Amino acid sequence: MRFDNAEESIAYIRSKTDFDPEFGLILGTGLGNLSDEIEVVHQFDYAKIPHFSISTVESHKSKLIFGFLAGRKVVAMAGRFHYYEGYSAAEVTFPLIVLKKLGIKRLFISNAAGSVNPSIYAGDLVLVRDHINLTPDNPLRGINDERLGPRFPDMLHAYDHEGNKKVLALASTLGIKLHEGVYLGLQGPNMETPAEYKFAHIIGADVLGMSTVSEVIMAKYLSLPLFVFSIATNRCYPLDEIGVSTVEEVIKMAQKSGVTLSKLIKEILLTL
Ligand code: HPA
Numbered sequence: 047m048r049f050d051n052a053e054e055s056i057a058y059i060r061s062k063t064d065f066d067p068e069f070g071l072i073l074g075t076g077l078g079n080l081s082d083e084i085e086v087v088h089q090f091d092y093a094k095i096p097h098f099s100i101s102t103v104e105s106h107k108s109k110l111i112f113g114f115l116a117g118r119k120v121v122a123m124a125g126r127f128h129y130y131e132g133y134s135a136a137e138v139t140f141p142l143i144v145l146k147k148l149g150i151k152r153l154f155i156s157n158a159a160g161s162v163n164p165s166i167y168a169g170d171l172v173l174v175r176d177h178i179n180l181t182p183d184n185p186l187r188g189i190n191d192e193r194l195g196p197r198f199p200d201m202l203h204a205y206d207h208e209g210n211k212k213v214l215a216l217a218s219t220l221g222i223k224l225h226e227g228v229y230l231g232l233q234g235p236n237m238e239t240p241a242e243y244k245f246a247h248i249i250g251a252d253v254l255g256m257s258t259v260s261e262v263i264m265a266k267y268l269s270l271p272l273f274v275f276s277i278a279t280n281r282c283y284p285l286d287e288i289g290v291s292t293v294e295e296v297i298k299m300a301q302k303s304g305v306t307l308s309k310l311i312k313e314i315l316l317t318l
Contacts (some may be wrong), residue, residue, distance in 0.1 A: 049191050050142075051097040052143040057318045058096050063088040065112045067121035069315065070142075070150040070270075074126060074257060075158035076300025080086070080308040081124040083164055084113040092125070099137050101125040110141075116315040117150050119146060128257055130235040135183035139264035143194065144269045152318070153265055154311055158230065159253035159276040160238070160291070162246045164282040166225050169303045171310070172253050173213055174274035178260040179196070195267035203252040204266040206273065213273060213314060222310050227252030229276055231259030231292045237291045242280040253278055273314070277303045 065087050073081055092098040092108045101108045107124040116118070123145075127138040145153065157171070166172060188219035190197040209227060230246050232238070234256030238246070246254050253276045265272050279299040281287045 047191075048140065048143060049193050050317045051140070052147055054096045055098065055144045056147050056182060058146070059090065062090070063112055065119065067112060067119045067148055067150050069118055069120045069318070070145040070153040071120055071122040071311070072126050072153065072155045072261060073122055073124050074156040075297060076279075076304030077307060078107060078124060078155045079301065079304060080115075080311065081107065081109070081111055081122050083308065084111050084115045084120065084122060086111055086113040088112045097140060099127050099133055099140070101127055102131045104127065116312040117314045118318070120315070121145060121150065121186040121241045123201050126257060126261075129181055129183055129233055129260065130256055133231045135181065135185040135260040136188070139185040139260050140297060142261060142264045142268060142270070146270050149200055150270070153270050153272040155258055155261055155272060157255050157274070157276050158279045159174050159255035160243070160280050160282040161253050162243055162279040163227060166227065166278050168225060168278055168299055170225045170278045171224060171226045171303060171307055172276040172278060173210055174229045174258075174276060175207065175226045176209055176260060177204070177231060177259050178229050178251055179263070181231045181233050181259055183260070185260045195269065199263070199267045200235070201266060204262055206271050209271065209273060216313060216317060218224060220310065222306055222312060224310070225252070227276070229258060229274065230254040232256060238282065240285045240288060243288065244285060247282055247283045275307055275311075277307060
């Protein structure tokens with residue numbers, strides 16, 4: 047079903063452009079502006095692509111953009127889907143199947159996240175090296191289609207540890223402060239209680255948020271290597287550091303540090 051739906055999405059896209067991207071980007075909160083830097087060859091409203099959902103979050107644009115970034119051929123999802131919008135994890139991750147079929151060889155994912163590591167401050171960037179999935183759904187639930195991937199995908203190498211080392215070294219050369227850490231995925235849309243932030247810290251998370259883990263599971267299933275970046279937008283641990291979080295503050299902080307993250311992503315694209 048998903049396989050056939052993705053074929054239909056591809057057929058529609060291919061009826062409009064034969065652009066063949068090398069890299070995929072899922073631009074989360076804060077990285078919306080990176081899409082403005084793409085030299086656009088073709089772009090689609092999600093609503094026009096068969097089987098795509100529409101992002102209902104105002105800070106997300108809902109466009110699939112094909113073009114050049116740092117001279118490389120990319121396809122960017124400007125705006126992603128979230129479980130909390132009412133979509134299933136399967137719906138949230140459907141576009142990844144399409145990106146894989148378009149032939150990308152690597153995916154870049156970004157998100158905004160709260161920090162539960164006392165040495166990660168608001169505005170800091172984090173390269174994700176592992177995750178803990180506490181979202182209530184899984185994109186692979188249901189009958190498996192072996193044409194897409196295995197029934198029981200291994201998650202030991204869901205993240206590219208060798209690749210991460212290179213990105214950390216590159217960031218250090220560029221003078222960009224970049225942590226490496228564990229992302230905890232929760233369903234949202236509410237922020238967490240102090241007890242939940244403490245729990246996240248205790249179980250080994252560095253940052254937490256409402257997206258990404260389903261996408262990483264799907265990418266691993268599809269054998270798609272990736273880099274995941276979190277922008278820490280608010281500090282949630284130790285508990286006396288927690289302030290009232292508003293979505294406006296999260297977006298403002300994400301956009302501010304998104305400028306540095308955009309620069310880093312372009313530099314990575316130049317070296318790949
Ligand atoms: N919790 C969940 N998601 C988030 C947060 C948070 O504190 N900050 C940014 N995204």
